[in-house]
Amino acid sequence: MGVYEELGLSPAINASGKMTALGGSVLDDTVVAAMAEAARNHVVMDDLMKVAGDVIAKATGAEDGCPTTGAASGIAIAVAALIAGTDPDRIERLPDPGDRPSEVLLLKGHSVNFGAPVRQMVALGGGRVVEIGSVNKVSVAHLEGAVTERTAALLYIQSHHTVHKGSVSLADMIAVGRRHDIPVIVDAAAEDDLRHWPATGADLVVYSGGKAIGGPTSGLVCGRRALIEACRAQYTGIARPMKVGKETVLGLLQALRGYGDDETGDGGRERMTALAARLGQLPGVTATVERDEAGRSIYRAVLTVDPAAAGRDAQEIARELAAGSPPVFLRDHQANIGRLSIDPRPITADDEAELARRITALLGG
Incomplete structure (x- = not known):
């Protein structure tokens, strides 16, 4: 039995x-073995998280990476990182953003529910979603016109759930972000080309570890080194109840190392x-x-x-x-x-x- x-x-x-x-993915024997070995030993978690960042960077082509419990927590952590940075006081005050910019611009056709509303993940990180345009019609002018001094990030959801008809492309969103010096977050949770989305110029990219990657229930954020350092810093704040265990980190890293071997x-x-x-x-x-x-x-x-x-x-x-x-x-x-x-x-x-x-x-x- x-x-x-x-x-x-x-x-x-x-x-x-x-x-x-x-339950996400059925795990490869090598992933199960890595998790079992991790479970039998102690490790300094801060050191493990930094080394994990190197493995994630190699797999994605990004500068650095941060393991998470899933793509949903990755969105919350990414938003928090852009609002609070590495400032301990601001980190501990979240989800209250204080006087920091906290509006996150989201195309209306991307305001989806993937088991929970993406708006709620943004709110957990201290952000407030501002929906742009209509579900099936939004222009660069709509997006550009919504940028204010309160804008903290632009969020793009790459998913079969989202509406692409009549929408703004990621390239256009990144161009708007560059013009206004506003970071762009891409939720590419279930995407299978791990190097493509960081290469678009997005500042932070979120993946699920338990979907295409074939790891345990987990996730990761990858992107610019300074922003990933801020992501890791959120584990002393809103990410504390989202903390990822050593077993899960090792399982995720093993899945990343073997990713694509069985295509x-x-x-x-x-x-x-x-x-x-x-x-x-x-x-x-x-x-x-x-x-x-x-x-x-x-x-x-x-x-x-x-x-x-x-x-x-x-x-x-x-x-x-x-x-x-x-x-x-x-x-x-x-x-x-x-x-x-x-x-x-x-x-x-x-x-x-x-x-x-x-x-x-x-x-x-």
């Missing part, structure tokens, strides 16, 4: 992606093409293969459900699969418009076979 079964739980089949709600090259396209061909024969299901909407090299099988022919709609299919044993979770962000996706990254060959069997049994194919 496994550790989950001992608690009365059933391990899930995760075809949704590297999702926080399903297959096709992003799951071949597997998902075969699966789509199989599931597309079920009544009421049209199956295709689509590339990730945020541009990453991930190919998913997409099932478009005709409720009349399938006997249930996409939302009902997702609920019934999740309620079974073992629970099966599809990517259901678009279930309300009849679309369900299958992400190849978290599922093994056995998971894939069980998933196909369950969907087939459900739809009577």
